[in-house]
Amino acid sequence: MDSNYWDEKYSVEEFIYTKVVNRFVAELCGDLEVSGNRRAIELAGGEGRNAVWLAKQGWQVENIDFSQKALDKYLAFAKEEGVAELCSANCADALEFEPLVSPVELAVIAYLQIPEAKLEIATRRLASHVAEGRYLMGVWHSRDNLTGGFGGPRTLMFT
């Protein structure tokens, strides 16, 4: 699935993945004790439900996604929630992105649906931008999801 696929998917007024933070992101990132800088990247953050929530927790967040449509919705959402000054967008591919800010104290990747080998490259790249001793947090679909789960891809063969 290329960026055109995602742009088309996001070309509706509603928020496809809602404006509600993912529950695992909220659970694991809500109580992080980080003194000093609170800089974060969300890789493949889409319409920004997690990035905007992080900004509301005081994080300066960069949402990196290759869908400009998603990023436009995210920036409008951040403005609506009064956290625009904490939210930046970076339209780039997960395999070759260069963050605007690095290193960061928190990197989040949630439901980036790309083949396993590419996901490993993207995750390693993201991890390389995390400051020493700080946090990388990921949420993925289980393989069981292919047959018995809820949401997400129905095949491992998507590109």
Ligand SMILES: C[S@@+](CC[C@H](N)C(=O)[O-])C[C@H]1O[C@@H](n2cnc3c(N)ncnc32)[C@H](O)[C@@H]1O
């Ligand atoms: C299922 S959505 C998840 C969005 C967000 N993380 C969330 O939980 O609401 C997957 C996102 O990955 C993005 N994406 C897919 N492949 C990508 C790639 N190669 N580089 C950057 N973004 C990608 C899509 O544009 C989409 O926004």
